[in-house]
Amino acid sequence: MHRYTDNDLNYINALICFMENLNEPWGIKDLESKHIYMNNHAIRYTNTPPNFDIEGRKDNEFPAAWAEISDELQDHDRLTEKRKQNTAIIETHYWNGEQSLRPYISNKTPLFNKNGRCLGTAWTSREITMLSPIELINKKTPSVLVTDIKQNIFTKKELDVIFWSQQKLSSKEISRFVGVSHRTVENKLQGIYNKIGINSVSQLIEHCKEKGWDKYIPPDLLKKGVVFC
Numbered sequence: 001m002h003r004y005t006d007n008d009l010n011y012i013n014a015l016i017c018f019m020e021n022l023n024e025p026w027g028i029k030d031l032e033s034k035h036i037y038m039n040n041h042a043i044r045y046t047n048t049p050p051n052f053d054i055e056g057r058k059d060n061e062f063p064a065a066w067a068e069i070s071d072e073l074q075d076h077d078r079l080t081e082k083r084k085q086n087t088a089i090i091e092t093h094y095w096n097g098e099q100s101l102r103p104y105i106s107n108k109t110p111l112f113n114k115n116g117r118c119l120g121t122a123w124t125s126r127e128i129t130m131l132s133p134i135e136l137i138n139k140k141t142p143s144v145l146v147t148d149i150k151q152n153i154f155t156k157k158e159l160d161v162i163f164w165s166q167q168k169l170s171s172k173e174i175s176r177f178v179g180v181s182h183r184t185v186e187n188k189l190q191g192i193y194n195k196i197g198i199n200s201v202s203q204l205i206e207h208c209k210e211k212g213w214d215k216y217i218p219p220d221l222l223k224k225g226v227v228f229c
Contacts, residue, residue, distance in 0.1 A: 004119065005113075007113065007114070008113050008119055011111075011113060011114075011119070012028060012036065012037075012111075012119065015028060015111070015122065016028070016037050019037070019039050019122075020039055021039075022039060022041070023041065024041055024124055024125070024126060025038070025039065025041040025042035025044070025045035025046075025124060025125050026038075026039050026041070026042055026122065026123070026124045027039070027042045027122070027123050027124075028111070028120060028121070028122050028123075029077060029120050029121050029123065030119070030120040031081065031118065031119070031120050032058075033058055033059065033073075033074040033077045034056050034057060034058055035054045035055060035056070035057050035058070035059075036055060036120065037054075037055075038054055044096060044097075045095055045096055045104075045125060046062065046064055046066065046095070047064050047065070047066075047094070047095070047096065047097045048062060048063075048064055049063060058070065058074070059073045059074060065093065065094055066091075066093045066094070066095070068224070069091075069093065069224065069225055069226060072089075072225060072226040073091075073226065076089050076106070076108055076226065076228070077108065077121050079228070080108040080109065080110050080121050081110055081118050081121065083110075084110055084118070085109075085110070086107055086108065086109045086110075087107070087108055087228075088105055088106065088107045088108075089105075089106050089226045089227060089228050090103050090104070090105055090106075090128065090226065090227040091103070091104050091105075091106045091125065091226050092104075092222050092223060092224055092225060092226070092227075093224050093225075095125075099148075100146075100147040100148045100219060101147055101219055101222040101223075101224065102127065102146075102147070103127075103128050103222060104125045104126060104127055104128065105125065105126055105127075105128055106123060106124070106125045106226075107123065107124055107125070108121045108122070108123045109121065109122045109123075146215050146216055146217070147216070147217060147218070147219040147222060148216075148219075149211075149212070149213055149216050151211075151213070153195055153196070154192065154195070157178060157180070157188065158188055158191070158192055159216065159218065160177070160178045160218050160220075161174060161178060161185060161188045161189055161192065162192060162204065162208065162213065162216075163216060163217065163218055164177050164178065165189065165201050165204055165205075166204070166205050166208060166214060168201065170182075171183075171185040171186045171189070189201075192204065
């Protein structure tokens with residue numbers, strides 16, 4: 001692990017005390033991308049076994065599925081150190097032990113000692129939230145994107161049609177995304193209407209808002225990896 005002075009260690013230990021009881025995942029890595037610390041929320045977020053000693057380990061050494069994107073995560077470390085400012089990426093993987101892909105925003109902040117020397121990075125992650133102007137006006141709580149919804153009414157293909165219909169696309173436009181003819185899209189859309197007792201796209205959009213289905217995104221649109229913001 002990177003060598004630190006006693007003052008540097010005192011600073012890092014103070015940060016650890018601060019992060020220990022935070023309600024979000026927080027961690028610290030050194031200049032070689034070796035982990036120094038993770039709080040309990042970070043352990044759960046990364047799906048790290050409780051008995052795994054993270055200290056001095058790099059991302060690719062973790063016994064977790066996300067280790068496969070370790071190169072991108074370390075690129076994020078280097079970019080943060082180079083810019084000397086907070087940098088963000090979108091991390092898409094099976095976080096928190098979920099069975100479906102979830103996109104999270106990961107923020108990393110460079111840590112400097114009193115002499116201005118970079119000691120490493122502090123990181124935290126949070127789910128991507130969606131807030132429309134109407135929700136903002138009505139002071140609703142932001143929602144998160146989901147790739148699975150609790151329902152037993154629709155098939156996966158119908159859910160895809162519902163998603164693209166909410167984007168107010170035509171049947172021909174939807175057909176290119178879901179891989180069927182536009183007539184099949186129209187038939188599926190009519191079947192969707194019949195299942196929930198509506199007869200228009202506007203009613204479908206309103207119904208999805210009521211059920212919370214407007215936050216659904218087809219899992220095929222998400223790919224494991226990171227996107228630099």
